[in-house]
Amino acid sequence: xxxxxxxxxxxxxxxxxxxxxxxxxxxxxxxxxxxxxxxxxxxxxxxxxxxxxxxxxxxxxxxxxxxxxxxxxxxxxxxxxxxxxxxxxxxxxxxxxxxxxxxxxxxxxxxxxxxxxxxxxxxxxxxxxxxxxxxxxxxxxxxxxxxxxxxxxxxxxxxxxxxxxxxxxxxxxxxxxxxxxxxxxxxxxxxxxxxxxxxxxxxxxxxxxxxxxxxxxxxxxxxxxxxxxxxxxxxxxxxxxxxxxxxxxxxxxxxxxxxxxxxxxxxxxxxxxxxxxxxxxxxxxxxxxxxxxxxxxxxxxxxxxxxxxxxxxxxxxxxxxxxxxxxxxxxxxxxxxxxxxxxxxxxxxxxxxxxxxxxxxxxxxxxxxxxxxxxxxxxxxxxxxxxxxxxxxxxxxxxxxxxxxxxxxxxxxxxxxxxxxxxxxxxxxxxxxxxxxxxxxxxxxxxxxxxxxxxxxxxxxxxxxxxxxxxxxxxxxxxxxxxxxxxxxxxxxxxxxxxxxxxxxxxxxxxxxxxxxxxxxxxxxxxxxxxxxxxxxxxxxxx
Amino acid sequence: xxxxxxxxxxxxxxxxxxxxxxxxxxxxxxxxxxxxxxxxxxxxxxxxxxxxxxxxxxxxxxxxxxxxxxxxxxxxxxxxxxxxxxxxxxxxxxxxxxxxxxxxxxxxxxxxxxxxxxxxxxxxxxxxxxxxxxxxxxxxxxxxxxxxxxxxxxxxxxxxxxxxxxxxxxxxxxxxxxxxxxxxxxxxxxxxxxxxxxxxxxxxxxxxxxxxxxxxxxxxxxxxxxxxxxxxxxxxxxxxxxxxxxxxxxxxxxxxxxxxxxxxxxxxxxxxxxxxxxxxxxxxxxxxxxxxxxxxx
Numbered sequence: 024x025x026x027x028x029x030x031x032x033x034x035x036x037x038x039x040x041x042x043x044x045x046x047x048x049x050x051x052x053x054x055x056x057x058x059x060x061x062x063x064x065x066x067x068x069x070x071x072x073x074x075x076x077x078x079x080x081x082x083x084x085x086x087x088x089x090x091x092x093x094x095x096x097x098x099x100x101x102x103x104x105x106x107x108x109x110x111x112x113x114x115x116x117x118x119x120x121x122x123x124x125x126x127x128x129x130x131x132x133x134x135x136x137x138x139x140x141x142x143x144x145x146x147x148x149x150x151x152x153x154x155x156x157x158x159x160x161x162x163x164x165x166x167x168x169x170x171x172x173x174x175x176x177x178x179x180x181x182x183x184x185x186x187x188x189x190x191x192x193x194x195x196x197x198x199x200x201x202x203x204x205x206x207x208x209x210x211x212x213x214x215x216x217x218x219x220x221x222x223x224x225x226x227x228x229x230x231x232x233x234x235x236x237x238x239x240x241x242x243x244x245x246x247x248x249x250x251x252x253x254x255x256x257x258x259x260x261x262x263x264x265x266x267x268x269x270x271x272x273x274x275x276x277x278x279x280x281x282x283x284x285x286x287x288x289x290x291x292x293x294x295x296x297x298x299x300x301x302x303x304x305x306x307x308x309x310x311x312x313x314x315x316x317x318x319x320x321x322x323x324x325x326x327x328x329x330x331x332x333x334x335x336x337x338x339x340x341x342x343x344x345x346x347x348x349x350x351x352x353x354x355x356x357x358x359x360x361x362x363x364x365x366x367x368x369x370x371x372x373x374x375x376x377x378x379x380x381x382x383x384x385x386x387x388x389x390x391x392x393x394x395x396x397x398x399x400x401x402x403x404x405x406x407x408x409x410x411x412x413x414x415x416x417x418x419x420x421x422x423x424x425x426x427x428x429x430x431x432x433x434x435x436x437x438x439x440x441x442x443x444x445x446x447x448x449x450x451x452x453x454x455x456x457x458x459x460x461x462x463x464x465x466x467x468x469x470x471x472x473x474x475x476x477x478x479x480x481x482x483x484x485x486x487x488x489x490x491x492x493x494x495x496x497x498x499x500x501x502x503x504x505x506x507x508x509x510x511x512x513x514x515x516x517x518x519x520x521x522x523x524x525x526x527x528x529x530x531x532x533x534x535x536x537x538x539x540x541x542x543x544x545x546x547x548x549x550x551x552x553x554x555x556x557x558x559x560x561x562x563x564x565x566x
Numbered sequence: 567x568x569x570x571x572x573x574x575x576x577x578x579x580x581x582x583x584x585x586x587x588x589x590x591x592x593x594x595x596x597x598x599x600x601x602x603x604x605x606x607x608x609x610x611x612x613x614x615x616x617x618x619x620x621x622x623x624x625x626x627x628x629x630x631x632x633x634x635x636x637x638x639x640x641x642x643x644x645x646x647x648x649x650x651x652x653x654x655x656x657x658x659x660x661x662x663x664x665x666x667x668x669x670x671x672x673x674x675x676x677x678x679x680x681x682x683x684x685x686x687x688x689x690x691x692x693x694x695x696x697x698x699x700x701x702x703x704x705x706x707x708x709x710x711x712x713x714x715x716x717x718x719x720x721x722x723x724x725x726x727x728x729x730x731x732x733x734x735x736x737x738x739x740x741x742x743x744x745x746x747x748x749x750x751x752x753x754x755x756x757x758x759x760x761x762x763x764x765x766x767x768x769x770x771x772x773x774x775x776x777x778x779x780x781x782x783x784x785x786x787x788x789x790x791x792x793x794x795x796x797x798x799x800x801x802x803x804x805x806x807x808x809x810x811x812x813x814x815x816x817x818x819x820x821x822x823x824x825x826x827x828x829x830x831x832x833x834x835x836x837x838x839x840x841x842x843x844x845x846x847x848x849x850x851x852x853x854x855x856x857x858x859x860x861x862x863x
């Protein structure tokens with residue numbers, strides 16, 4: 024290669040694309056590529072007509088204004104799954120699926136003992152194993168197909184694991200469905216299933232039988248439900264829904280519902296305060312004070328039906344597996360109240376049992392594990408050993424998780440225990456749980472359920488990684504799930520809670536705070552701590 | 567260029583699969599039945615041996631298929647190509663404004679070295695250099711979006727959306743550019759050819775603006791090329807804070823979910839853009855200074 028000599032007058036006679044042409048073309052192409060893809064901002068607009076549920080317009084009359092306005096919800100959790108409901112139980116997906124799919128029964132009050140009709144207008148128990156349901160006759164799927172008992176049959180049998188693999192089969196007993204006529208069906212389970220109605224109300228969205236039996240890729244990408252909203256647009260981080268004006272329960276008030284994943288809580292907060300978003304998810308404790316002082320923002324807080332604790336992996340810490348004194352020593356070695364009062368804040372509550380406080384048949388257990396150095400040291404001495412163990416915590420998963428663990432470990436060390444904190448991200452933590460070469464003994468995790476004790480206690484059963492082979496525990500879990508009589512069921516769960524408290528196979532900490540913040544001109548949302556439910560069918564934008 | 571991009575893609579591919587975090591388990595809460603986990607792995611393709619996954623990935627790349635996201639089956643190419651212009655526009659405007667600011671403030675400072683103006687500019691440089699982009703971005707939102715309500719806090723909705731994120735990036739980028747221009751100008755104005763021109767009674771202003779600034783712009787171009795990588799990295803943070811739909815945010819969100827195809831696609835495109843921009847910088851540099859034009863034999 025030779026440099027051009029300064030002063031060289033020889034013109035460039037090269038054929039083809041010259042350097043200057045290349046630069047001009049390249050610059051033009053770059054400018055074209057730089058044209059930004061502006062998002063169409065959907066801001067809260069003037070309120071639309073608030074239609075009472077079930078309002079219909081008589082033919083020939085002027086129709087009242089339909090659903091209008093947009094609500095933008097900023098989600099804290101990524102959208103992990105596709106639209107096939109039975110392929111995943113990821114909470115972020117469960118929440119948005121509830122806008123698109125309906126269930127046979129509903130729990131609008133959140134009280135798990137008070138089901139109301141949804142797609143089923145009536146139900147009755149035929150015998151110990153069988154329930155009969157009668158469906159509404161005015162329900163259609165988003166594609167126009169009418170709902171029939173065959174659709175419920177396909178959905179229930181799949182959900183329960185009877186007809187295929189289902190992520191929800193853990194909340195079910197295998198169930199077979201008999202279609203008696205177009206709108207009548209009977210569900211028969213292999214054993215008496217005490218949690219049938221909660222399973223139907225929380226874990227069994229009703230899909231079209233034709234779709235379930237058809238193209239699975241289509242099912243995964245084009246949800247076809249009977250719910251108040253239908254999917255209008257779907258990207259990795261933004262799910263846009265539009266109102267289903269033909270919804271059997273009355274068209275929603277709002278026209279468009281946008282769910283968007285924004286990882287950073289500060290960004291979500293700024294968006295809400297600036298008016299760029301209407302509702303934000305999972306307000307962290309450090310933001311509660313900021314929001315409480317804002318006149319145009321409202322907070323909705325409740326104690327989540329979520330157990331947060333140290334889940335211990337069987338086999339990783341032999342002394343833990345074998346020695347109840349060591350387990351009790353750990354539980355006596357730190358104080359839970361300051362974690363709730365000073366770190367986690369909000370509506371969180373100290374765990375008084377291994378199932379969350381808002382769960383049916385919850386019973387506060389005694390003794391309440393508080394920091395008791397003398398007791399902890401005595402139990403540790405009775406254990407006869409004091410091995411070092413790894414305590415894993417994920418950053419950015421539960422609020423203030425790392426600070427909580429650090430506070431606990433400081434007290435644990437005071438009584439002579441030897442925990443070693445391993446801070447990582449949630450992916451690596453889960454990997455370590457299931458890895459054969461995993462080194463963690465305890466993991467800071469959580470388990471959120473619908474308020475029925477069956478799924479709340481199932482996490483400690485043999486079906487999960489946290490089971491220590493306690494046959495009495497498994498027996499009580501099975502009895503609780505299969506005893507329909509309320510009084511007997513209550514007794515089983517009281518026995519179960521007492522047994523778990525005595526054995527302390529894990530380390531219960533608290534039931535977390537569930538706080539959502541919304542613009543004060545958005546009203547009527549249904550927010551429940553049960554599986555962090557956030558429904559917008561009755562939501563409206565007010566002036 | 568092809569070799570560089572290939573190396574980047576390969577390294578990212580294998581590093582992702584060697585790090586901890588099974589995407590199939592992340593998509594399903596702990597306790598999900600193992601057969602569902604297995605089904606998920608089959609659906610997303612992580613059940614195959616790593617080398618088989620790599621071969622399939624390369625073959626798809628040759629056909630222009632970047633795969634589909636683990637999260638909901640969105641085509642990666644579509645997501646990435648939608649995001650790239652947003653990052654390029656952010657970075658491009660930042661570079662233009664940063665360069666203009668560098669020439670202006672660097673020139674002002676070099677015009678009268680050690681004057682009050684010069685010291686003022688150097689004070690700004692010191693302050694800006696000590697200011698992290700993420701902190702500044704949050705402060706800008708707090709003041710201009712939440713308190714004054716002059717700008718929106720998040721999203722790209724039009725030209726006005728650029729003001730705050732570009733400000734944060736310009737403040738991060740400009741200090742080193744300003745210092746370089748200032749120093750280069752001061753040195754250039756002491757060169758013999760400037761003295762000779764001065765002796766021919768060319769005005770000081772013309773000497774400074776035409777002859778001096780043109781020479782001083784050369785290291786500026788080089789520096790911009792070198793800073794591109796840092797600029798793109800800074801854009802990642804700024805994109806997260808402003809919910810800017812660019813490649814940085816796309817990769818950041820994909821990382822948290824171990825969304826391998828999206829991470830790979832994002833990094834690939836970012837690498838290509840980076841290499842192309844550096845090539846362009848080289849060409850522009852040659853255009854400005856004929857002495858360093860190089861011809862292939």
